[in-house]
Amino acid sequence: MFKMVAAGSFVAILSLLVGCGDEASSEELAESGEAIAALPSLPTSMVPVPPSGLLPPLPVVVTLETNVRPTSIALDSSNVYYTDTFELTSEVVARPLAGGAKTVLHSTFTLPSSLVRFGSTVYWVDFTNAAFSDGGVWSAPTSGASPAVRLVSHTNPVTAHQSLAVFSTGAGFTYQTHVLYADAWASKLYAIRRWFFSTSESSLVPDAFPNYYPFAVAIDSSHVYFTHDAGHGLWRVPLAGGTPTLLVSGEEQPGALVVTGGQIYFVNEGDIKTEPAAGGAASTFAESVGTIQNMVAANGYLYWSCSSCNTIRKKPLAGGSSTLLVSGQTNLKSLAVDATHVYFGTNTALKRAPN
Known part of the structure; x- marks a missing residue:
């Protein structure tokens, strides 16, 4: 009582x-x-004992692997994929969800991040410096059956989470894969188009457009959305390219960005905001949420990790109260969600918890 x-x-x-x-x-x-x-x-x-059901216990956190630093995570029905920068030699790794030995898809002296799985291929960006020459955008088959391939070479592709997005067009002979990525160093939003064995690259935004330093990237069926690192804005441009349209100005924490169900979710001054993807008035989705490291939309919820709170929460996209899923996890680096679990990386481990 x-x-x-x-x-x-x-x-x-x-x-x-x-x-x-x-x-x-x-x-x-x-x-x-x-x-x-x-x-x-x-x-x-x-001694007071809470009535049954009043204070449900937090989900049990399971450590899947230690001595790793997953800077980004992707999933399919069989594996968890992650970029690991814990050691001097960084790796892109596939690990069975059911347990077992990991498969190293790629190893490098640079810093891989922004991992995306699309079909049977994973894509990522590598940050580099003058001492190494591996920087650029890479891909590898999820099976590990063949070596990774560098699609384009750039000195400093931005390594922010969600700075890369992938979609496809056409079918059969006209099928193309499009890899979009933000290079804040060069102030460019690039599109890589892959058609059979041919790869081409172009800028989605006219060169005459003022410096816009794209940071986080998200897409829907018609547009790519990106945050402006230096100008603290949120923009969109057609997937085929063109002049960007300003949707939000004065965004104080560009970095976490989600587009789903015709709505954009972004972070501004410690709040998670939302507004129609077509443009319109912004409203507060979740207030005073701390410093957001990652956001993911899945299962009808928005999930987010908070590096200042050491927590992971979720809230229905339709509205309502948020639910605490994970607490006491310092140095949160990455987040991914499937139908049953949240997967997250810290400075030293890959972990998961029921969602």
Whole structure:
């Protein structure tokens, strides 16, 4: 029974345990401190026990692998794929969801990130410097049956999460794969088009357009959306290319961007905002969420990881309350979601928890 602890104290205790939610008042914190201090002196039979179902336990976090630093993660029905920068030699890895030995799809002295799986191929960008020559956009078969291929070579493709997106057009003889990626270093939004054994590259935005330093990238069936790293804006341009249209200005934390169901989700001044992809007024989807590292839309929810809260949460896209899935995880690096689990990377491990 909770009669021995005031309702305000109980709210404060929850605020202390969970964090990054509604803050408790100083009076509630004082009451919670008194309540907690009093608990050890109570007879065992009187220790408060929450009624069944009132406080469900957090999902159990399982460590899949240690001594890895997954900077980006992708999934299919059989494997989890991740870019690992823990060692001096970085790797792109496939690991069976059911357990077993990992397959190294590629190893490099550069820093791979922004991993995307499209069909039976994974794509990623490699950040490099003058000492190495592996920088650019790469692809490899998910099976590991053949070596990775560098599609284009660039000195410094941006390594922000979600800076790469893939889609296809046509069928049969006209089938093409399109790989879009942001190179903030060169202030370019590029499109790589693959047709059988032919690969070409072009800029989606006219060269005459002022420096726009694209950062995060997301796509729908007709447009590519990107955040402006230096100008703190959100833009869109047709998938075929053209002059960008400004959708949002004054965005303070460009980096996490999701487009789903005709809506854009982005981060601004500690809140997650949403607005129609076609343009219109923005509204607050989730308030005071901390520093967002990644966002993913799946299963009718928006999932996000918070590096300042050390948590992962989800909230229905249709609205409602958010649910805490994971807490106490420092240095969150990456996030991916399937039908049953969230997968995430830290500085030292690859982990998962029920979603």
